[in-house]
Each structure stands twice: as C-alpha cells, then as structure tokens.
Amino acid sequence: MTIQIGQALPDLEIAVIDGEANIQRVSTASLFTGRNVVLFGVPGAFTPTCSERHLPGYVKHFDAFKARGVEVYCMAVNDAYVMKAWSISQHVPAGFKLLADGNGAFTKSLGLEMDGSAYGMGMRSRRFALYAENGIVKELHIESPGELRVTTAEAMLEVAPR
Structure with missing residues (x-):
C-alpha cells in the first residue's frame, strides 16, 4: 500500500551520500525527524531523464529550498x-x-516500487516527490509512467513553505 498524506515515514537504515560524496549508513528517522524535507525518488542513477532533467532541476533550485x-x-x-x-x-x-x-x-516500505524488468532494471522506485515535516508526509506527488511534471523541483517549490 502506498504511503498516504498524514502518515509517518517508515524508519529503516539507509546509505546516505552527502554533497561532499561521503557515504554513511543512518536511520531514516534521523534524516526526517525535526526537519522539513523534500524527498524525490527516481528510477535510477545515470538514467536519461533522471540525469538530464530531474536531479539537475533540484541542484539548480537547491538554494531556494534551503532559503525556506x-x-x-x-x-x-x-x-x-x-x-x-x-x-x-x-x-x-x-x-x-x-x-x-x-x-x-x-x-x-513506502509502497512506491515498480517493476522495471522489461527494461533490464529489476525492481526500482517509481518517480515521486514528497514533502514531509518532522517525518510526517504533508504532500505526495507520483508521476504517471514516462512523465516528469508533478515531481520537479519547480512543482515542489510550489508546495514547500515560504
């Protein structure tokens, strides 16, 4: 079942890479508790849409999110x-x-997996973006297959606090 607005994000251990390219394993609770966060999921690193449009949009607008x-x-x-x-x-x-x-x-655990086997990718994440406050989902946007509209940095800036 897909996570819903108003629900808490699950607590699992995950590997985190910060902007300085350091790798550490942390609990998701430590990442989200006490913070306002936009989390966006992509089907895969180095894939065309993810590398050419999705991640670069967030890199471009990172300072705007930080300012908020x-x-x-x-x-x-x-x-x-x-x-x-x-x-x-x-x-x-x-x-x-x-x-x-x-x-x-x-x-x-978010219920946002997809089967990319037809493309040689196996199980992957659907393209999504959510906004969470203190680990609680306040906004959730899930793309239709092949689209990049509702999960862009610009779309999430519209729902992030000002």
Missing part, C-alpha cells in the same frame, strides 16, 4: 557507490543528500 528551511534528498534503488559517483558527476552541492536504497527496502 527545506532539506532536499534524492533516492534511488541503486547501491551507495553508484549514488556516490552520480553525486560527483552531477555536482550535487554540500547539504543535498542522495539516499542509496540498494535493496529497495525503503522504497517498498
């Missing part, structure tokens, strides 16, 4: 080393976190 007191996290069902390389290649700034959900446990 909103942290930005990008998640994919990839291992931490792939996410680290992607962070470096995309010039992700310090403070912007990439979450490596290697086995898809966090994605599954």
Whole structure:
C-alpha cells in the first residue's frame, strides 16, 4: 500500500551520500525527524531523464529550498557507490543528500516500487516527490509512467513553505 498524506515515514537504515560524496549508513528517522524535507525518488542513477532533467532541476533550485528551511534528498534503488559517483558527476552541492536504497527496502516500505524488468532494471522506485515535516508526509506527488511534471523541483517549490 502506498504511503498516504498524514502518515509517518517508515524508519529503516539507509546509505546516505552527502554533497561532499561521503557515504554513511543512518536511520531514516534521523534524516526526517525535526526537519522539513523534500524527498524525490527516481528510477535510477545515470538514467536519461533522471540525469538530464530531474536531479539537475533540484541542484539548480537547491538554494531556494534551503532559503525556506527545506532539506532536499534524492533516492534511488541503486547501491551507495553508484549514488556516490552520480553525486560527483552531477555536482550535487554540500547539504543535498542522495539516499542509496540498494535493496529497495525503503522504497517498498513506502509502497512506491515498480517493476522495471522489461527494461533490464529489476525492481526500482517509481518517480515521486514528497514533502514531509518532522517525518510526517504533508504532500505526495507520483508521476504517471514516462512523465516528469508533478515531481520537479519547480512543482515542489510550489508546495514547500515560504
């Protein structure tokens, strides 16, 4: 079942890559508790739409989120080393976190997994974006397959506090 507005984000351990490309394992509760966060999920690091449009939009608007007191996290069902390389290649700034959900446990707990087997990708994350305050989902946007509209940085700036 897909997580709903008003529900708490699940608490699992996940690998985090910060903008300085350091890898650490932390609980998701420690990432979300006491913070305002936009979390967006992508089907995969280094994939065309994710690398050319989705992540770059958030990198471009990162300072606007920061000015509003909103942290930005990008998640994919990839291992931490792939996410680290992607962070470096995309010039992700310090403070912007990439979450490596290697086995898809966090994605599954959110109910946002998709089967990408037809494309040789296996189980991946659907393209989504959510806004959470203190670990509680306040906004949730899920893209239709093949689209990038409601989960862009610009769309999430519309719902983030001013």
